[in-house]
Amino acid sequence: MRGSCVRFARRSAICSRRWIATIDVRSICFKTDCFLKKGPAISAPSPSDLASRGARPYPASHRAFARAQELIPGGVNSPARAFGGVGGEPIFIERADGAYLWDVDGRRYVDFIGSWGPMILGHRHPKVVAAIESALLRGTSYGAPTEGETRLAELIVEAAPTIESVRLVSSGTEATMSAIRLARGYTGREVIVKFAGNYHGHADSLLVAAGSAAATLGVPNSPGVTRGAAADTLVLNYNSVEELESAFARRGREIACVILEPIVGNMGCVRPSDAFLRALRDLTERNDSLLIFDEVITGFRVGYGGAQQLLGIRPDLTTLGKIVGGGLPMGAYGGRRDIMNRVLPAGPVFQAGTLSGNPLAVAAGIATLETLRDESPYPRLEALGARLEAGLRQAAMAASIPHTLARVGSMMTLFFHPEPVVDWPSASRCDTARYGRYFWGLLDRDVYMPCSQFEALFVSAAHSEADIDHTVAAAREALSALGS
Incomplete structure (x- = not known):
């Protein structure tokens, strides 16, 4: 895009007339309280x-x-x-x-808006409220395992076609950040591929924009994100088989994973083409890279089995959020057992959280998923x-x-x-x-x-x-x- 302006809030006013190539829309436009515009403000x-x-x-x-x-x-x-x-x-x-x-x-x-996606049952659903109230009477946080966490994990594994093992976290951002780290730890590679307009939370390695070429090294979008943190991120255009093939032809043996919203919700609702989906699965498999579906929005939204069930594509890892917590702070990431067994304490890849598996969020999540399953x-x-x-x-x-x-x-x-x-x-x-x-x-x-x-x-x-x-x-x- 040439001649476009990106306007930030007070004290950070920027109207750049430099060439801005493909912009990671929500990373730069909506997570920093600005907007991309043409014409009058x-x-x-x-x-x-x-x-x-x-x-x-x-x-x-x-x-x-x-x-x-x-x-x-x-x-x-x-x-x-x-x-x-x-x-x-x-x-x-x-x-x-x-x-x-x-x-x-x-x-x-x-x-x-539905709290940006979680409230698929509506606000104050009686079964969700009752579950939270019951959990609240037993305490708000324990810092120890609970049977509720296992029950929620069981529901997720039963619902998602590709999830054999799952770890609960506190947000969608934490889920995608952890999945990226796990993919790098599992493959021993550092480069990741994402797509412009797909938002995966505010982890440093994902707040990047593409340059003029089809697949260039990432450039930070936000002050505070170093070039080093973004340097191993390639940003391509969504639905472009040509760019995807070019990236793997050039860097395939370096790519740890490809992460995407299987149905995008963060540049508006955008569906992937069948050819794009086939290329994603084929190229990642042939290059021993992992395919990560960010289903923070689509998980339990477009169907009980998420976008992967609707589209018929099997990712290696899946990230969840929003609906899975029933409106309380909750995220999850899961996938193939051999990959998930690399997470500490089963394996060497570190991830932890004081409030991971919080009993109130777990109760809300269980009530929501059981209601979606039973009432369809x-x-x-x-x-x-x-x-x-x-x-x-x-x-x-x-x-x-x-x-x-x-x-x-x-x-x-x-x-x-x-x-x-x-x-x-x-x-x-x-x-x-x-x-x-x-x-x-x-x-x-x-x-x-x-x-x-x-x-x-x-x-x-x-x-x-x-x-x-x-x-x-x-x-x-x-x-x-x-x-x-």
Whole structure:
């Protein structure tokens, strides 16, 4: 991309006119509270703007954000929450129940963020709440093994086609970081391959961008990440068989692993091509490299067996998060037994965590997975997703808005660009300023969509057809205003 700007928050304002090649979108754009844009900046709606268009201001959220900024960097504890991708100030949430959120101003929203993915059953699901309450009465953390950890591991192994052994950790970032270390320890190699627009947490070796060539050594995206930490990371374009083949032709015997989101959720919802999947498995096997599926988003989301079951590809290692913890901090990584047996104390690869297997998170995870297994909400999630997809498509077409929509089950993205999004270069051509206005148009109509063009929305089992129809009606009004 030439002539594009990457705008950071105060005191770090950068508008670079240097050539920026392929950018790891969420690493640089959304995990650092900035946004990639073309055209005019996305501006915050002022109270007078809100009043003039009949929308309600958010005074309590404004006060809460001002107070938070005095004590917390940027006023948030994870940058995507800061509304950097849509302009304006974030709303502060007071409570949640089912498919709904209530903000500190007392407004209720139909929630399609779902805490960025974990809440597939909806907020405050009674079985999950009961499990947490029961665990809480027995203590909050022991620093010792529990039978609950074994039960959760058993559920994961039963669900995932390729996981024979699994280790519990405290986040998706920790899971991917540990899986990368394990892959390097198992293979004795150092180079890893990732794909632009795929987010795998904020471990140093994964916060990198690609250069102008198809496969170049990584360059750090974030201050504090050394060139040494990023130097062994190759970044390719997603869905490019040609780039993948070139990387293995040049560096195949050095590559420890390839890590990817098997269905991307972090540059919007992007599905892999069959040819790309076949090349991934074939090239890693022929070069004795490991294939790692980052299923932090897709695990238990696109089906009980995750994306690997849906796509029919068997990775060597899998990372999990979000749903596996039932809304509490939890991650996991697992795979072939011979690989996992290299983790300490079974093997020499070190990984540890004070709160790994926390009993409250384990209880929430068990309750969530057992409910998903026993009640199988996936056919209903598919039906609700299809209903929302059809409604959003019709609304965008009626408003003559250039768009494309991608959906896999209960995750989807309405892209403000007329061509299919298959990789980060195509995603980067989306009209992010228009998405920002769309977001605010929906928020003013009590629908809470992701505050970035490059985040997938999530339908939950708690949503009703009435919620979907309300959302479509709100989208029709918001998109009509954009087209006028």
